[in-house]
Amino acid sequence: xxxxxxxxxxxxxxxxxxxxxxxxxxxxxxxxxxxxxxxxxxxxxxxxxxxxxxxxxxxxxxxxxxxxxxxxxxxxxxxxxxxxxxxxxxxxxxxxxxxxxxxxxxxxxxxxxxxxxxxxxxxxxxxxxxxxxxxxxxxxxxxxxxxxxxxxxxxxxxxxxxxxxxxxxxxxxxxxxxxxxxxxxxxxxxxxxxxxxxxxxxxxxxxxxxxxxxxxxxxxxxxxxxxxxxxxxxxxxxxxxxxxxxxxxxxxxxxxxxxxxxxxxxxxxxxxxxxxxxxxxxxxxxxxxxxxxxxxxxxxxxxxxxxxxxxxxxxxxxxxxx
Numbered sequence: 001x002x003x004x005x006x007x008x009x010x011x012x013x014x015x016x017x018x019x020x021x022x023x024x025x026x027x028x029x030x031x032x033x034x035x036x037x038x039x040x041x042x043x044x045x046x047x048x049x050x051x052x053x054x055x056x057x058x059x060x061x062x063x064x065x066x067x068x069x070x071x072x073x074x075x076x077x078x079x080x081x082x083x084x085x086x087x088x089x090x091x092x093x094x095x096x097x098x099x100x101x102x103x104x105x106x107x108x109x110x111x112x113x114x115x116x117x118x119x120x121x122x123x124x125x126x127x128x129x130x131x132x133x134x135x136x137x138x139x140x141x142x143x144x145x146x147x148x149x150x151x152x153x154x155x156x157x158x159x160x161x162x163x164x165x166x167x168x169x170x171x172x173x174x175x176x177x178x179x180x181x182x183x184x185x186x187x188x189x190x191x192x193x194x195x196x197x198x199x200x201x202x203x204x205x206x207x208x209x210x211x212x213x214x215x216x217x218x219x220x221x222x223x224x225x226x227x228x229x230x231x232x233x234x235x236x237x238x239x240x241x242x243x244x245x246x247x248x249x250x251x252x253x254x255x256x257x258x259x260x261x262x263x264x265x266x267x268x269x270x271x272x273x274x275x276x277x278x279x280x281x282x283x284x285x286x287x288x289x290x291x292x293x294x295x296x297x298x299x300x301x302x303x304x305x306x307x308x309x310x311x312x313x314x315x316x317x318x319x320x321x322x
Contacts, residue, residue, distance in 0.1 A: 037298035058243030061173035097123035163187035205239030
């Protein structure tokens with residue numbers, strides 16, 4: 001006879017198997033996790049589980065925050081060297097952050113992106129949103145709150161990248177705004193693939209530590225940052241972002257690129273193929289361990305797929321389906 005505890009464990013395991021969708025080989029996942037492993041260049045999904053489940057993603061929202069900022073810097077031709085001022089209202093909608101920013105402090109957009117992506121500083125993210133939102137409203141000749149305008153830009157970016165199950169409500173990712181923000185593993189993968197396609201973004205995410213400069217009362221203050229991504233440099237991992245709130249649980253996006261390969265074609269010409277994997281883990285008690293296991297599993301499936309000639313036998317294997 002099964003004990004009641006064993007029986008309950010079997011039921012939970014069965015429910016998870018029924019609810020999770022796996023492509024290629026599956027790996028042991030906790031029932032509350034949502035995961036997706038996808039080749040960044042071909043958009044072939046190699047592992048997925050609960051990948052379309054809408055859920056809080058915490059600080060992973062900051063990937064969109066950074067990308068809206070970088071897109072603005074490029075489109076406006078202003079760049080990321082311009083100074084932005086920490087707004088006083090930032091401390092009414094967030095905690096005090098991780099690096100000690102104060103109202104009226106100034107920092108370049110470049111350093112604020114570092115603080116947002118490496119240290120997941122909420123005040124830095126809000127400062128980016130305030131600066132870009134104000135500029136957008138001024139260029140459009142419209143009134144309104146800069147934060148609302150910035151969040152609108154975040155959601156436009158998500159929509160453009162095909163993230164249909166995503167709603168951003170703030171630039172920092174905390175679940176303290178209404179309506180609540182949410183996304184899916186598949187949508188975070190879409191936004192992350194766009195992020196890692198930009199060399200500038202990878203530069204912001206692949207450093208384990210860095211010093212930034214804050215301007216306060218006419219003084220320059222050097223502030224050390226430490227990257228929250230514990231997997232940087234392991235297995236060629238060069239990003240992307242972590243997140244962890246009470247509602248979201250442990251979340252992480254990692255990305256790794258293997259050396260390119262050269263393949264001789266039938267006409268004796270050569271084709272260069274790049275190989276980059278993106279792994280998304282949402283709601284895990286062990287996000288780093290789970291992400292690394294999934295990365296290994298994804299590369300193994302990817303290598304088998306390459307050896308077979310890159311066949312696409314079912315469109316449901318592609319990220320567009322998720």
